[in-house]
Amino acid sequence: xxxxxxxxxxxxxxxxxxxxxxxxxxxxxxxxxxxxxxxxxxxxxxxxxxxxxxxxxxxxxxxxxxxxxxxxxxxxxxxxxxxxxxxxxxxxxxxxxxxxxxxxxxxxxxxxxxxxxxxxxxxxxxxxxxxxxxxxxxxxxxxxxxxxxxxxxxxxxxxxxxxxxxxxxxxxxxxxxxxxxxxxxxxxxxxxxxxxxxxxxxxxxxxxxxxxxxxxxxxxxxxxxxxxxxxxxxxxxxxxxxxxxxxxxxxxxxxxxxxxxxxxxxxxxxxxxxxxxxxxxxxxxxxxxxxxxxxxxxxxxxxxxxxxxxxxxxxxxxxxxxxxxxxxxxxxxxx
Numbered sequence: 001x002x003x004x005x006x007x008x009x010x011x012x013x014x015x016x017x018x019x020x021x022x023x024x025x026x027x028x029x030x031x032x033x034x035x036x037x038x039x040x041x042x043x044x045x046x047x048x049x050x051x052x053x054x055x056x057x058x059x060x061x062x063x064x065x066x067x068x069x070x071x072x073x074x075x076x077x078x079x080x081x082x083x084x085x086x087x088x089x090x091x092x093x094x095x096x097x098x099x100x101x102x103x104x105x106x107x108x109x110x111x112x113x114x115x116x117x118x119x120x121x122x123x124x125x126x127x128x129x130x131x132x133x134x135x136x137x138x139x140x141x142x143x144x145x146x147x148x149x150x151x152x153x154x155x156x157x158x159x160x161x162x163x164x165x166x167x168x169x170x171x172x173x174x175x176x177x178x179x180x181x182x183x184x185x186x187x188x189x190x191x192x193x194x195x196x197x198x199x200x201x202x203x204x205x206x207x208x209x210x211x212x213x214x215x216x217x218x219x220x221x222x223x224x225x226x227x228x229x230x231x232x233x234x235x236x237x238x239x240x241x242x243x244x245x246x247x248x249x250x251x252x253x254x255x256x257x258x259x260x261x262x263x264x265x266x267x268x269x270x271x272x273x274x275x276x277x278x279x280x281x282x283x284x285x286x287x288x289x290x291x292x293x294x295x296x297x298x299x300x301x302x303x304x305x306x307x308x309x310x311x312x313x314x315x316x317x318x319x320x321x322x323x324x325x326x327x328x329x330x331x332x333x334x335x
Contacts, residue, residue: 011078018045018074022067030060040064045071103155104171110134112170112178114161114191116143116154119181119207119228124154130261135170137161162190167198177203185213189220196221261327262293265318280308282318288329290322 022041026032032040032054039053044067056064111127111134113120120136127134136156138144144156159166161180172178172195180191188206195204206222208214209229217225238246267275274282279292295303298315312318320327 011081014074015078018067018071022071025063025067026054026060029063030054030057041067044068045075047072100155100157104135104157104169107133107135107155107171108174109176110171110174112137112167112172112175112195114178114180115182116140116147116156117181117183120179121147123179123181137166137170162187162194164194164198167191167194172198172202175199175202177205179205181207183207183209185209185217189213189216192217192220192222261322261324263320263322263327263331264296265320265330267312267314267316270312275312275314277312278308279306279310279312279318282312283308288322288326290320290326290330292318293321294319 019038019041022044023034023037026037026040027034030037036053044064047068054060111132113124113127113134113136116124116136116138120138124134124136134155136144136154137159138156139158139160141158144154144158147154157166157170161167161182178191178195180188180195182188182191185208188208192204192206195202203224204222205224205226206217208217208225208227211227211230214225214227270282274285279295283290283292292306293304295306295310295312296317296319297303298313303310320330322330
């Protein structure tokens with residue numbers, strides 16, 4: 001971005017330098033006023049041929065010759081570069097890039113999606129359906145252009161996700177999560193290592209193609225590792241044994257389930273009057289219709305369908321299920 005900015009303003013810098021040289025030269029050599037020096041410099045650079053407003057000494061004539069020769073070359077260079085920018089579309093691209101950088105700078109608590117293949121695209125659709133801000137990093141320019149032509153509005157960066165500078169540009173220090181879906185496990189391991197070193201608190205979810213890569217990704221810093229092929233086989237088999245259950249889960253997690261929402265409510269987010277109270281007290285306080293389907297204890301273990309007399313203590317998280325409206329109403333009550 002800085003390089004593009006310098007290339008864009010370079011012709012104007014050159015023009016300003018030659019104008020300043022001309023003004024200073026005439027004011028020091030011929031003791032001309034600022035306006036006379038500016039006028040002499042302008043007619044010299046543009047070669048319009050107006051008469052001199054300041055009588056020139058021999059030194060002034062030599063300086064004018066020098067100014068005419070150098071200004072002709074620099075003026076031609078500036079005009080050529082400006083024309084090149086306009087014809088090639090670089091100016092339009094510059095302002096597009098500037099707008100992109102502004103949008104990225106405004107991102108906070110977002111998700112970085114590395115790779116926009118089949119898995120990456122599916123992840124993006126779910127994030128978009130749940131209104132979670134995200135940015136895509138993809139090195140296949142043709143793939144991104146094709147998606148844009150199909151009408152997808154995605155904030156994206158073109159480049160290699162393994163590049164630390166590109167991760168920083170995507171705001172990895174401010175991101176809440178990173179999802180890497182690249183088909184090569186070694187690249188995913190490298191991205192996980194880089195992201196974890198740049199942001200110790202970020203949630204990292206990685207794809208893996210081989211089972212042997214899973215412990216390596218965990219060791220590198222991934223919070224969760226997903227094997228799409230294994231999940232796909234399990235999903236298909238479960239559709240035979242428990243079709244209604246699987247279809248319901250798909251409904252909740254898919255785009256069609258945008259009105260249904262599950263939310264994790266931490267003990268720290270509860271009002272003071274509800275801390276240390278039972279689950280029943282929490283559900284019945286300004287009741288919105290939201291139901292508890294599970295609890296995560298301080299050790300990370302899950303308790304499914306807990307009883308109403310379960311006491312919520314520090315470190316616990318309550319998993320709530322309800323419509324999006326109910327969840328938002330519950331959050332409003334607690335805040």
